[in-house]
Amino acid sequence: MNLIQIENLTHYYGNTKALENVNLTIKNSDFLAIIGPNGGGKSTLLKIILELLPLQKGKLIKNIKNSEVGYVPQNTNLNTDFPITALEVVLMGHIKTKRKLFGYAKEDIDCALSSLKQVGMEKFADKKIGDLSGGQRQRVFIARALCSNPKILMLDEPTASIDVQGQQDIYELLRELNKSIAIVVVSHDLSILLNYAKDVAHVNRSLVYHSLKDVQRNVTLGDDHLCEVELLSALGKTQMCCNHKH
Numbered sequence: 001m002n003l004i005q006i007e008n009l010t011h012y013y014g015n016t017k018a019l020e021n022v023n024l025t026i027k028n029s030d031f032l033a034i035i036g037p038n039g040g041g042k043s044t045l046l047k048i049i050l051e052l053l054p055l056q057k058g059k060l061i062k063n064i065k066n067s068e069v070g071y072v073p074q075n076t077n078l079n080t081d082f083p084i085t086a087l088e089v090v091l092m093g094h095i096k097t098k099r100k101l102f103g104y105a106k107e108d109i110d111c112a113l114s115s116l117k118q119v120g121m122e123k124f125a126d127k128k129i130g131d132l133s134g135g136q137r138q139r140v141f142i143a144r145a146l147c148s149n150p151k152i153l154m155l156d157e158p159t160a161s162i163d164v165q166g167q168q169d170i171y172e173l174l175r176e177l178n179k180s181i182a183i184v185v186v187s188h189d190l191s192i193l194l195n196y197a198k199d200v201a202h203v204n205r206s207l208v209y210h211s212l213k214d215v216q217r218n219v220t221l222g223d224d225h226l227c228e229v230e231l232l233s234a235l236g237k238t239q240m241c242c243n244h245k246h
């Protein structure tokens with residue numbers, strides 16, 4: 001089933017053309033990696049799908065409600081000094097929270113606890129967000145996005161500044177979630193991402209879609225990471241070459 005369809009999308013910021021004639025379909029079982037150089041237009045694409053930016057030219061067809069698109073933004077490590085618990089962060093994701101005069105309704109708390117359980121963080125419900133590791137904190141933000149029972153989960157650089165083991169744990173979680181919801185990840189962590197994504201969209205103003213069905217998995221982790229140039233080469237864009245050492 002097609003959840004989201006984008007047709008001939010073009011977007012300008014003033015005179016800067018950020019996206020040109022982009023076509024993309026996101027289906028319910030997808031695990032899509034969106035990659036591309038800095039300034040290539042990845043965030044712009046995400047913001048248009050999330051309707052944070054207006055549609056200027058082209059079509060955006062959504063077969064799901066806006067509330068069924070879960071979003072985990074970039075930089076969830078900011079403001080870790082804020083004295084708020086993991087449970088409270090998740091409760092903030094409730095769009096139809098019936099707030100009581102003091103605190104939250106029991107059904108909201110039960111739902112938030114169940115989201116925390118889904119990401120393996122229920123034991124940390126009462127911990128301050130600043131006392132968690134980067135990977136644990138990211139799980140809490142994923143739980144927050146899961147609160148509205150999304151059909152698609154979009155994550156912008158979910159593993160930035162998380163160690164390799166933590167990154168792998170997050171992707172294992174996303175793989176598990178992908179059994180019931182579509183996953184779209186913007187990331188530069190290609191080595192890890194490629195062991196999990198089913199398809200890749202390379203965005204550099206225009207979008208080139210590649211299926212990863214036939215690409216060899218078990219890409220090396222750690223220092224021997226795969227760079228974007230090598231990835232594109234593996235996908236058949238052999239005119240590109242990589243001049244640097246890993």
Ligand SMILES: Nc1ncnc2c1ncn2[C@@H]1O[C@H](COP(=O)(O)OP(=O)(O)OP(=O)(O)O)[C@@H](O)[C@H]1O
Nearest residue numbers: 013016017018036037038039040041042043044045
């Ligand atoms: N608010 C804005 N006003 C003007 N230009 C913008 C704005 N946001 C983005 N741009 C420009 O649009 C282009 C695409 O930017 P975008 O942030 O979508 O790229 P990106 O692929 O997400 O980059 P990064 O990997 O660095 O996050 C860039 O040339 C950028 O300078």
